[in-house]
Amino acid sequence: MDKRDYYEALGVKKDASADEIKKAFRKKAVELHPDKGGDEKAFKEVNEAYEVLKDQGKRQRYDQFGHAGVGGATGGRPSAGNPFEGFGGFEGQNVNFDFGGGFGDIFGDIFGGGFSQANTGSRGRKARGRDIEVDLTLSFKEAIFGTETTVSVNANDECEHCKGKGAEPGFGMKKCPDCNGSGQQTRVTQTLFGPIQQTTTCATCRGAGKIPEKGCSICGGAGVTRQRQDIKLKVPAGIDNGATIRLSGRGEAIKGGEKGDLYVSIRVKADKKFTREGNLILSEEKISMIDAALGTELDVETVDGPVTMKIPAGTQSHTEFRLSSHGAPHLNSERRGAHIVTIIVETPTRLSKKQKSILEEFRDVKRGIF
Secondary structure (H helix, E strand, O other): OOOOOHHHHHOOOOOOOHHHHHHHHHHHHHHHOHHHOOOHHHHHHHHHHHHHHOOHHHHHHHHHHHHHHHOOOOOOOOOOOOOOOOOOOOOOOOEOOOOOOOHHHHHHHHHOOOEOOOOOOOOOOOOEOOOEEEEEEEOHHHHHHOEEEEEEEEEEEEOOOOOOOOEOOOOOEEEOOOOOOOOEEEEEEEEOOEEEEEEEEOOOOOOOOEEEOOEOOOOOOOOEEEEEEEEEEEEOOOOOOOOEEEEOOOOOOOOOOEOOOEEEEEEEOOOOOOEEEOOEEEEEEEEEHHHHHHOEEEEEEEOOEEEEEEEOOOOOOOEEEEEOOOOOEOOOOOOEOOEEEEEEEEOOOOOOHHHHHHHHHHHHHHHOOO
16 A cells, blocks of 8 residues: 655645644644553654654655655565664554654653663662742842842742651661652553563652652651742842843752752832833933023933033034943943933923014024025
8 A cells, every 4th residue: 555645644834844844743642652542553653754754864755756765665574775774563562762862852842751771770760859949120220230138939948847768766777668769760651663661760769779768847748838038149240131140959849859949030120210222221301492502501310310411502403412430330240331311301381472583583684585
């Protein structure tokens, strides 16, 4: 029987990108996986199609020569170039796979856990507590100059009674009966390849291989209790809205493992006077059209206090002036950006008769009437 077109099997067009092919395979694999009640034959077909189309060389041969170009024109036992070559006769065999960067990445993402070779004795990575994220709101000037503050979190921390061991003081630890001290539990899943062995961390001892002879009377053997933590935090000068500060090892604790991290997300309140673009501070100052025409001196408000700035005669509205070193600091540096002052020339809307007469005279002079 003729094989189904690989692109059709995945539901993609022939000009589909590698990313589109991968996404299509993920979707089909979830729908058709036998463990999820899917069609085994269709699942095998999708896997075969993906193994060819994900490889640029195989895909080119398939596009040029069809199934014959990748060693499988009419079904039967796979020949050279077939993605499953070397694994013929899966029926009835107990096979443990380490798919590396191929199936391992895909199936690990979709079905959780990971495929591994049998009897490795590995307990995997050390357990790690959950990361915590909190928001910290700062005023505009606190973000500019930095500040010291305290952030409070309610999180699992080491049980003070048992010092995180999970055992009642005076009692020791014993071998976990569920994993026999290995820290791992193994389950066998039936697939089209035959039984596949999947190893996961033991849920009873959480990978430690041991459990308390008597559980802690305070934490119940968990090794952690829910506690309020007040953490001092030094916010660096120049930090900006949306930045994140990471405090390593200040997240949640977990028995027998490392603490997670604490991530502090910075929110900077808007200021009525100033805005910010990177290390620049921006503000506006209004002057009359007379001062703009004749020039003046202006006390400009900055984050450092008032600074006198000279406005030259003939200044136009929206002219920008630069006050060096009055902007936001560069992080971890003594250098500072500039403060950009935009001049807004105000046009009077209500004039006395005398003012109007003077302006009309000025206009006439400018027009050369006098």
